[in-house]
Structure formats: C-alpha cells, structure tokens
Amino acid sequence: MTGPEWMRGKVTTWLTTVDHKRVGILYVGTSLVFLFLGGLLALLLRMQLSTPTETFLGKTSYAQVVTVHGTTMLFLVVAPILAGLGSYLAPLMIGARDVAFPRLNALGYWLFLLGGVVLYSSFLAKGGPAGTGWTGSVPLAEQAAAPGNGVNLLLLALCLLTLSTLCASITIVVTVVNMRAEGMSWMRMPPFVWSLLVFAVLLLVVLPSFAVGLTMLLLDREGGTHFFIASQGGSTVLYRHAFWFLAHPELYLLILPPLGIVSEVLPVFSRKPIAHYRAVVCSTVALGALFALFWALRTFVFGLTEFVHYASIGLSLAIAAAACVLVFAWLATLWRGELRFGSPLQFALVFLFLFAFGGLSGIALALFSHQWQETYHVVAQLHYALYGSSLFAILAGLHYWWPKLHGRLLDERLARATFWLLFVGFNVTFFVQFLLGHLGMERRADGYGKSGAWETYNLISTVGSWIIAAGLIVFLTNILRTQRSGRRAGNDPWRGDTLEWYTTSPPPEHNFDTVPAVDSARPLSDLRRRLEEHGAR
Numbered sequence: 072m073t074g075p076e077w078m079r080g081k082v083t084t085w086l087t088t089v090d091h092k093r094v095g096i097l098y099v100g101t102s103l104v105f106l107f108l109g110g111l112l113a114l115l116l117r118m119q120l121s122t123p124t125e126t127f128l129g130k131t132s133y134a135q136v137v138t139v140h141g142t143t144m145l146f147l148v149v150a151p152i153l154a155g156l157g158s159y160l161a162p163l164m165i166g167a168r169d170v171a172f173p174r175l176n177a178l179g180y181w182l183f184l185l186g187g188v189v190l191y192s193s194f195l196a197k198g199g200p201a202g203t204g205w206t207g208s209v210p211l212a213e214q215a216a217a218p219g220n221g222v223n224l225l226l227l228a229l230c231l232l233t234l235s236t237l238c239a240s241i242t243i244v245v246t247v248v249n250m251r252a253e254g255m256s257w258m259r260m261p262p263f264v265w266s267l268l269v270f271a272v273l274l275l276v277v278l279p280s281f282a283v284g285l286t287m288l289l290l291d292r293e294g295g296t297h298f299f300i301a302s303q304g305g306s307t308v309l310y311r312h313a314f315w316f317l318a319h320p321e322l323y324l325l326i327l328p329p330l331g332i333v334s335e336v337l338p339v340f341s342r343k344p345i346a347h348y349r350a351v352v353c354s355t356v357a358l359g360a361l362f363a364l365f366w367a368l369r370t371f372v373f374g375l376t377e378f379v380h381y382a383s384i385g386l387s388l389a390i391a392a393a394a395c396v397l398v399f400a401w402l403a404t405l406w407r408g409e410l411r412f413g414s415p416l417q418f419a420l421v422f423l424f425l426f427a428f429g430g431l432s433g434i435a436l437a438l439f440s441h442q443w444q445e446t447y448h449v450v451a452q453l454h455y456a457l458y459g460s461s462l463f464a465i466l467a468g469l470h471y472w473w474p475k476l477h478g479r480l481l482d483e484r485l486a487r488a489t490f491w492l493l494f495v496g497f498n499v500t501f502f503v504q505f506l507l508g509h510l511g512m513e514r515r516a517d518g519y520g521k522s523g524a525w526e527t528y529n530l531i532s533t534v535g536s537w538i539i540a541a542g543l544i545v546f547l548t549n550i551l552r553t554q555r556s557g558r559r560a561g562n563d564p565w566r567g568d569t570l571e572w573y574t575t576s577p578p579p580e581h582n583f584d585t586v587p588a589v590d591s592a593r594p595l596s597d598l599r600r601r602l603e604e605h606g607a608r
Contacts, residue, residue: 089173090580091158094180096476098155099469101180102148105187107547109143110540112136117500117533123519123526133517135199138225139190145325146232147187149461153328154179154239156468157267159476161243163571163578164261166252166586171245179238186231193224200225226289233282240271240278252570254589258349261569261592265352266331269359270324276363284313323362323390326426326457329464330355330397333419336467337401338593339565340416341408347400348592354396361390394430398423414486415565418467421494422460429456432505448508454501463493466546473553474560478576481557485549489542496538503528503535568593 085093115136119127128136162170170176193200198221247268251260260268287298288310297303299310338345345351364386401423410416432452466489473481507528512519519525563572572595574583587598 089177091162091170091173091176092476092578092582094177095155095157095159097180098151098158098183099476101184101187102152102155103547103550105143105147105151107543108191109140109148110543112140112143114536114540116140117536119517120519120529121533122530123522128517130517131199134515135194135221137515138200139194142190142225142229143187144458146229147183147190149325149458149465150236151183152465153267153270153325154183154236156332156465156472157243157271157328158239160472160571161264161267162246162250163475163574163582164264164569165247165250165255166570166583166589167246167250168582169250170242171250172242175238176242179235179242182231182235182238186228186235189224189231190228193221193228196221196224198222223289223292226285226292230282230285230289233278233285236274237278240274243267243271244275252586252589258352259589259592259594261331262334262345262348262351262355263328263331266327266329266334266355269356270327273324273359273363280313284310287313323457324359325461327355327359327362329422329461329468330358332464332468332471333401333422334397335569336415336419336471337404339471339567340411340413340419341405342411343404343408344568344593344596345400346403347396350396351400354393354400357393358390358397361386361393391430394426398427413470413565414481414483414490415467415471417487417490418463418470421490422463422467425455425460425463425497429460432456445513446508447504447512447514450514451501451504451508454497454504459497459501462497466490466493471565472571474564475571475576475578477554477557478560479553479557480560480564481549481553485545485552489546489549492538492542492545496535496540496542499535500532500539501535503531507532563595566599568596570594573598 085097088094088097115128116133119133158170158176162168190200200221247260247264287296290296291298291300291305297305299305299307301307334345334351429452432448432455470481470486473479507525510525510528512525519529560576562574562576564576565572570583570586570589571578573587587594590597
C-alpha cells in the first residue's frame, strides 16, 4: 500500500480508504448497526401499543420515535446496504478494476455516517425530532417556525443523506456505463448490475427535488422565508409535492436492487440460467420508469382530481404486470432445476412470497385508498412490499456474497435459525396489522383505547416483533462467529455464473489479474464449459 506511514495502520487504512470493496464493507457494516438501532425503536413502538392504556412512551416521544424509526429504515438501512453491495460488487461483476470515482464513492459513505449521527443527535436537542412520522410532510411545514434545534438536525441529516445517495448514484452510473469488461454488452450484464443502474439513474432524477424542498424548509426556519408557512402566504402542499416526488418513487425504487439479488441467487442454486433474461431486464427497466411516475398516488390523498386516482390504479396494474413477468421468470428458472436449498435460496424464496403478497395488497390499497389510506393497512402493506421483502432479499445476498466479502462461509445452522425466526416473526407482526387496518386503527396512533380484537391483534404484533429481534440477534451472532472461526470458502463456493467469482475471496486491491472472455450473461459458466470440453479432448 502506498501513502504516508500514518495511513498504514489497522484503523487508519479503513478511515482513509478509497478502495471500493472496503467502502462497500463500511456501508454494509454501518447499515447493520443502524438496523439494530431502528429495530430497537420499533420494539419501543410495539411496547407502547401492546395494551390499550399503555403509557410506556408519552404522546410526543412516541411520535418522535416513529419519525426516527421510519427515517432509519429507509435512509440508513435499506438504501445504504444496497449502496454498499453495489460499491463492492458492481465493479467485480462487470470486470472493472475499480469504480469510476473512488474518492466520491468514499465521500458518499462518510456523508451517510455523518447523516446517521446527526439524525440520532436530534433526540438530544431542544424539541427533539419532529413528531411527524417518517414522511415529515405537512407537520414539518407547519412547524417551520417551531422552536428548538431538533427539527433542524432532522432536516440537516436528510440533506446529508441525500448528498450521500447522490454520490453513490453518480459513481454507480458512470462505472457501469464506462468501465465494463471487453465483450460485456448491455444484454450481457448481470441482472443485479442492471437493477443497480436503473435504481441509480432514477435517484438522480428524483433526488434534486427533495434536496430543494429541504433547503426551502430550512430557509423557512432560519432564513425568514415563507415558502411553506400557510399563515404567511406559503403553501404546505408545495412541500408535499417536493417530498413525495422523491419519497414515493424511492419507496418502490428500493425494491429494484433486491429484485436483482434474487435474479442472481435463483439461477446459481437451481443450476440453470435465468429464464427469459431479456424479459427480466426489460421488466426491471419498466418497473423503474413506472415507480418514478407513481408519486402522484400520494398527491391524490391531499386534493388532486379524481382522474389521478384512476391513473394511480392504472399505474398499479401496470406495475403488477411488469412484476408478474419477473415472478414467472423466476418460477421458470426454478422449474425442474437442480435445487440446492442453501440459506441464500431459502431467503430468496421467502422474498418471492412477500413480494407477491405485498404487490397484491398494494393493488387493493390503490383500489380502496379512500378507505384504508390512513390506517394500519398502509403500514402492513409497506412492510410486506418494501421492508420485509427487501430484508429477505438482502439477507439472501449477504449469505450468498459473504464468502466473497470475507473469504468465509456463514454457519448454515445459524442461518436456518435466522431464517425461521425472521419468517415467523415478520408474518406474526405484520399480517395482523392488515386486520387492524380493516378495523379502522389509524397509522401512527399512539394508543387505541379499545380492548377485544384491537388489543389481541396488537399484542400478537408485539410478540412477533420480539421474534424478529431474536432472529436479528442470531444473524449478528453468525457474523461474529464467522469472523473468528468460519469455514474457509475458497474462490467460488457456489459455482457462480458471474465475474466476481473468478477472482480470489476476498479479492485483491486491483480486483483481477486477468478477466475471462465475456460471451454471454454467464461468463464463468461458459468458461467451465470450455474447460470441460478442452479436457474431454
């Protein structure tokens, strides 16, 4: 390693690194820390709702915890874990020796870490974080002149996280467009790289609107402007548009990289190429484009015309059709395959179930949004369609690529325990929330004052949240044990199809000594076939 002596220590090498692989590991490791923090906040919320008259959290504290929990899961867990996997794997999967902008990539991580620290420091500031839910739309606009620095810190954290995401998105787009190995045409790229590219491009489209909205809101609070203060001629609806132009597309854009992860895992564990590769790619691109238009679904809730409602239904059906293409391609890949039921495949199969169920409940929500829009049906649907399915896909990817990241296999027994605890806990927690939504329980409610079915369902949901917590603890235990005594994986433990498995585990700083010829979307499978044919001769 080159550079001054002080940069060569065990800690300083990580603090000053611009190696895309180390940056990716930093993203993933830090995101897992925030996952446990966000999970702890979720447990506090469920404890509050375990009985009708629970006063575990006060009304204000409950609203603040809802805000930080939602922001954590969206901006500090799902998005950065995917950014970390993209930073580590995208260059390897396209045969590149680095990312396009190593320093910009590293800057994105440090902005993400700083944003997370600033977000949680808002609990310590006067007034605390705004009790607005993770959206922070109208209440934040109405509180533009509210005293205290907690809201300012929340807004500053979102600004930093937005800049971090822009850095990561720019790096991914330029790397994939300009640094693919010779022979890797667009229709030979791995599905995961395609999903990352679509995700990053569309984030570059929607993020600036959110950044402008946050800046205007900060100016309202500290600069004397009145963009969103209705009593002084501003418009709260303007902030809602600025927010939801990012937030609603991003909610669903976040599912794109998990789709790519599943499209990588299923072929390897069924020993078949992915069925209808071109259809999978086209459906991924179509889903991204439709998600970018889907922000209008939220605007219907606050006063646009009935036409928008029907347009939202049409978009929901179009998204369902594109998603069905992916689901049928995955099922065709599994059909008559030589299935190996390792932990990556198990997590991927649960993703299929949650993704399909969440999609169907999303169509129901679009059709009956006037009845269920502000109920717990939305909470359950969001967790099935986004957080739950994304979590299982990410765990499939982590168990699949962990040998590449660290050179050791995760313990399969602990992986199965993680799988069953999370599968049972997730469905126990969130399925009953559909029932609560149909009973009329409002989302973000800090109490309900009713016994009977309301109390029973909330208690069941709380028990399920503790089962999820147990599953995450087992997963953490697996990671820590593997770092010390895990079984060595070798360079290609799964007999993968894509280029990251051609190099060592973990890869050297320069990634590849040589890159094999790329003649299809499965270059390693082609290489093994050529070697077998050569050996036969």
